[in-house]
Amino acid sequence: MTKNCIICKKDNNLKFIDNYKFEVESDLDFFGNLKIYECKDCKIYFANPLPEPEKLNSFYSDIYRAPGRPHNHEYNMGEENLEDDRFLNYLSYLTTFIDFNKINNIFDFGAGIGDLGYLIKKNFQHINLHCCENDKFSLEILKRRGYQNYSSLEKINKKFDLIISLHTIEHLTSLDPVFELKTKLVSGGYFFFEVPNCPFDKSFINRPYDSPHIIFFTKESWHNISKLLELNLVDLTYASYSLDEAFKAMSESKDRFKYWKKDRLTFRDKLRKIIPPFILKLRRKIIQFNKKKNFNRSKNFINNNENSWCIRGILKNEN
Numbered sequence: 001m002t003k004n005c006i007i008c009k010k011d012n013n014l015k016f017i018d019n020y021k022f023e024v025e026s027d028l029d030f031f032g033n034l035k036i037y038e039c040k041d042c043k044i045y046f047a048n049p050l051p052e053p054e055k056l057n058s059f060y061s062d063i064y065r066a067p068g069r070p071h072n073h074e075y076n077m078g079e080e081n082l083e084d085d086r087f088l089n090y091l092s093y094l095t096t097f098i099d100f101n102k103i104n105n106i107f108d109f110g111a112g113i114g115d116l117g118y119l120i121k122k123n124f125q126h127i128n129l130h131c132c133e134n135d136k137f138s139l140e141i142l143k144r145r146g147y148q149n150y151s152s153l154e155k156i157n158k159k160f161d162l163i164i165s166l167h168t169i170e171h172l173t174s175l176d177p178v179f180e181l182k183t184k185l186v187s188g189g190y191f192f193f194e195v196p197n198c199p200f201d202k203s204f205i206n207r208p209y210d211s212p213h214i215i216f217f218t219k220e221s222w223h224n225i226s227k228l229l230e231l232n233l234v235d236l237t238y239a240s241y242s243l244d245e246a247f248k249a250m251s252e253s254k255d256r257f258k259y260w261k262k263d264r265l266t267f268r269d270k271l272r273k274i275i276p277p278f279i280l281k282l283r284r285k286i287i288q289f290n291k292k293k294n295f296n297r298s299k300n301f302i303n304n305n306e307n308s309w310c311i312r313g314i315l316k317n318e319n
């Protein structure tokens, strides 16, 4: 158990908030028995003790996207994702603050299949896309979409006009990679992020689970982080559907995946082995359709409302 904040590194300012909650119970083998603490100075929350790096690495390479789990590619929304209102909302937000005619190189931190960068490039074709992704499934799509991939952050030898990071920073065990990325911004460059909104002092205390997130943010956290990063806050706001809706979806997901165990085939997995692939593909389309219908439509967006599930912001390097 650390006594030091993972951001400001000061000790004796930590306050116990709650026990860590898992979506998939067997993940405890990788994460350990965690608690959540707040740094009262940074207004940031994090899992404590931090999971061991080797265990966390093997979790993301062998477990996170394993068959029968929430982040298996079968449940992802596929390459049509960027037609969702959610992505159009990102695009209209970003173009409000950033002149993309002056943006030449974008780095996508935690790219996944790189939806947002690809959508931006569709609208501003002069832009070059870069990423650092090691998931094999995602890499194939990223290459097809014109991303240049780096094997590690240290291997990057150029600077970017815009760094984007959607739902990645909450998975880190420290903000060191974000500080490293900051050094790769050109003067006048932007950093756009979105992370979950986690007001533990309000309704977030009733969340169904935490896993596999490690760091939990509020708007206040980002006021402090931008100061530490020495970046100017261009905009900081709430976005996405409500926490109540997020909790409902999380509860349903937890009911479904709670008892997943590695190498144990569920009834669903056994069925999958005997059903012809085209039926599975059709089923996937229906799941995606319903997911889109329920979630990523603009009617569910409540931008700039503190009861939103997400925080997003744009920081600028004025140096």
Ligand SMILES: [Zn+2]
Binding pocket: 005, 006, 007, 008, 009, 010, 039, 040, 041, 042, 043
């Ligand atoms: Zn702190």
